[in-house]
Amino acid sequence: MPKPKVAVLRPDDGRIDRAIQYLQSLGVSPIADPMLTICPTGQSPQQAEYCIFTSKTGVELAVECGWQPDGGTVCAVGQQTAAALRNRGYTVDVVPTTFTSTGLVEELSDAVEGATVEIARSAHGSEVLIRGLEEAGAVVHETHLYRLERPNTAGKSISLTVEDELDGVLFTSPKTVEHFFDIAAERERTSTLQKKLEQTIVGAIGTPTERALRTKAVAVDIKPDSVGFEPLAEAVVQEIDNEHA
Template identity: 45%
Template sequence: MNRVALFRPDDGRAESASALLRDLGAEPLPDPMLAVEPTGEAPRADAAITVLTSKTGAELVAEADWRPGGELVAIGAPTAEALEALGYTVNRLPSEFSSSGLVAELATDAPGTPIEVARSDHGSDVLTDGLNDAGAYVHETVLYRLVRPGEAGESTVAAANGDLAAACFTSSLTVEHFLAAADERGVRGAAIDGLNGAVVGAIGEPTRETAETLGIDVDVVPQTAQFDALAEAVVDRL
């Protein structure tokens, strides 16, 4: 059976991703490369537009009993679905699930508009810089930090040993943390070689660009930036 590495957080997402890969006929190797550390902060409530970028962010604002003062915008269907399940109304969902897609979506409304961006500490400057350049008054709230779990790295050894058929990278940070874990184990070069002999999937263009800049060849980028689509595309390629 094809062994496929996945790097989803150990908060239920790694388990559900593993179940999906099994259903697709692959053997999952869960190796969470991200852990969430909440900051305890909540978004401002007086912005005309508030942007949330992840399911984790949605869950944290709900725990804080935060309510938007204006429009609520979600990047990505999973974020929108999580918000709506928690009782929020999502006013906009850009067709392109990316920072640049959101900037394009809000460009005509941006001039002079207070826009709140609530996300992790690793959010792309493309979003905040783009909205500022479009004339918005942008405020950013860091809801949580993304750190690498100390035990992460089993997949790097598997890659170095040629024991991976594929890997599913779901963010630029998972790529960077994979390589940091490989460095700690002294197998970075061998792990990259192992990945380049396997099928590598990236959830979107920013993740693909990061991987290829760091020497990892990407074979698959799904049309939709969701894990289900990524897993299916990788297994199809296998």
């Protein structure tokens, strides 16, 4: 019996390689179709009383630029972001219980009135974080550390989905959803893709990714409570195995 095929859309750096290896360890055939490429801007976070990081990539780029907190409160959205900071010797002062921008706003809203807040992230972050902190009285500045662009090679997973060749698709960010459906629209296959995804196990990391899929009229089958690639991959593969049992 052929192994199930699962598409993985992680960025075209070490993450796609690690994802392929992990999916292979779960006994499926990974279909690597990176939907993101990281394009650093060369900017560095400004000094502020609070500095917020929202991704491991942002942390890595800030470290490369020589950023130091200089006594400011360091905040991280998500345990992976926090771990990236700690692994590089930084103290993480605030990690919201809910790994979202809304969760961080709730965590900081009573503390930031009149304070300067630096948000160091990609150029594609939602306005929720900025708006919420400003409403709490903070003076907010945002630095775009990188842009997320679509690789020219992206699109294999769309073709395989339409051809009924995929058992599962792993969506790991709202931007992967956007690029996935942009390609489908360019090929005039959006409606067909939506129908075919009804027969495919669709997995999403986190509420923002799930929300992005729902705006495309796609039902999410798997969204683990833990935000990370490995729990997502495990849960999707388990669901595929259950269907094939």
